[in-house]
Amino acid sequence: MVTVHKAMELMGSRFDITVVASSEDVGLINIDEAAAEIERIEALISSWNPDSETSFINQNAGIKPVKVSQELFSLIERAVQVSQLTDGAFDITYASLDNIWKFDGTMKEMPSADVVKSSISKVGYRHIVLDAKQQTVYLAKKGMKISFGAIGKGYAADKAKELLVSKQVVGGIINAAGDLTTWGTKANGEKWLIGIANPLSAERIFSWLPVVESSVATSGNYEKHFFHEGVKYSHIIDPRSGYPTSGVNSVTVFAKTAEMCDALATAIYILGKDEGLELISQLGGIEVVLIDSENKVYQSSGILLEKTP
CATH class of the missing domain: 3.10.520.10 (ApbE-like domains)
Incomplete structure (x- = not known):
């Protein structure tokens, strides 16, 4: 061998x-x-690929539930379970955060509290609505996004x-x-x-x-x-x-x-x-x-x- x-x-x-x-x-x-x-797997979960199932979920946030494959549904279901386990420290809706933090050396001061509050307004795993019977995923707030960068x-x-x-x-x-x-x-x-x-x-x-x-x-x-x-x-x-x-x-x-x-x-x-x-x-x-x-x-x-x- x-x-x-x-x-x-x-x-x-x-x-x-x-x-x-x-x-x-x-x-x-x-x-x-x-x-x-x-x-x-990348073709399934990529939020950069406009034709992926994940992108279709994001495009329909606040509009309608999206029917997805069993594989993606199960992955999102497990992600929500980890969110529950960690009290939201892990959350695939973090993708909804506005890009207000820079880690490339250009940032000189903290953003204001109002800017940060606005940034997290669309974040929250509790706004992911899963229907196991219909095998659909619905992001309840317009502008919400999910991403699998941390999983x-x-x-x-x-x-x-x-x-x-x-x-x-x-x-x-x-x-x-x-x-x-x-x-x-x-x-x-x-x-x-x-x-x-x-x-x-x-x-x-x-x-x-x-x-x-x-x-x-x-x-x-x-x-x-x-x-x-x-x-x-x-x-x-x-x-x-x-x-x-x-x-x-x-x-x-x-x-x-x-x-x-x-x-x-x-x-x-x-x-x-x-x-x-x-x-x-x-x-x-x-x-x-x-x-x-x-x-x-x-x-x-x-x-x-x-x-x-």
Whole structure:
């Protein structure tokens, strides 16, 4: 058996797909099949593609319910459940936020409270009306939008893994720009290892963890942030308040599915250390490593960290 790896641009991000196969040729065919599945998911959930089901839902916000495929309906249903679980810290209607925050170095002062209030007026998962019988999705407010930016890459990684497992691919790792999922082992029987980035430098690893039949996602403020009156604000906006989050540098979540990791990493980042760790303590089979703004490391009970020298 050999380990075959390929990096490619998918869903506007870098995807690294690694599989264990009988030969390099077979491995490359498997990887191409996984890439095709990821492209299929993108066509379904992209809010940039005007012809996608998601765009059709957005175009009809405040107008009428839209009948969608069972796959998209189920994804939105699960997204709403995560919103309920996290008290709205995770919310796919965050796409309705006006683009009032800039993290490119051009922003010099905070927007006014009125501007922020106006920005969040169309945000709120409670305004997503789902009809399971008719399989329709309705956004109750005009101008509302949904986007899968905080869950879509994780979902795509899960579906690609599901496809490869169904084709008897014995092991692999799919890394969707930091949202990754694994199964089996490396060709030599060793466990897959993932590194948790040092918040002071995304290029440096501060701990390695073996991952078996599991998924991982990290939310961090490595690249995009701005300072105001000495406080560092992340590019991750709290959809409930309309303000950027502060107090946390990175959150890494471990769970069975990349979709759940992806959604919870964002939510816990927004909830902050105390609420975030409390939430994870109530959920079975999910672990977290959180690094606060003072670079203190907190972890849930099931995590054993191996520090790098």
